[in-house]
Amino acid sequence: MLLTFMRLPGDGKPAFLVRLGHQYAAGEDSALSRPVDVDLSTLLAGYSISSVVEKTLTGNQDWEDYVKRYMDWTGEGNKFPRSESANATITLCPMEIRTFEIVARVP
Numbered sequence: 470m471l472l473t474f475m476r477l478p479g480d481g482k483p484a485f486l487v488r489l490g491h492q493y494a495a496g497e498d499s500a501l502s503r504p505v506d507v508d509l510s511t512l513l514a515g516y517s518i519s520s521v522v523e524k525t526l527t528g529n530q531d532w533e534d535y536v537k538r539y540m541d542w543t544g545e546g547n548k549f550p551r552s553e554s555a556n557a558t559i560t561l562c563p564m565e566i567r568t569f570e571i572v573a574r575v576p
């Protein structure tokens with residue numbers, strides 16, 4: 470589900486804040502509760518994606534920076550792994566919400 474699609478102010482290059490959510494819980498439905506791959510380029514018809522950076526839920530800091538500063542109180546290590554790919558396809562797991570800053574260009 471597309472939760473947020475907002476154009477960000479910038480230096481001329483189009484940038485967007487995109488927040489996606491998987492609305493089903495694990496085990497809620499045999500088909501709809503599975504992880505889903507989303508191609509972010511389908512959200513930006515007429516643009517070519519230059520970069521995709523995952524942000525925290527609020528969109529105010531990079532996910533990677535947040536994880537580096539996260540205090541591990543349990544001693545179990547990083548509980549927030551992300552598998553990123555070189556393209557604009559991301560995976561959403563059940564009940565997960567992820568936020569991205571997408572910089573694009575007009576082809």
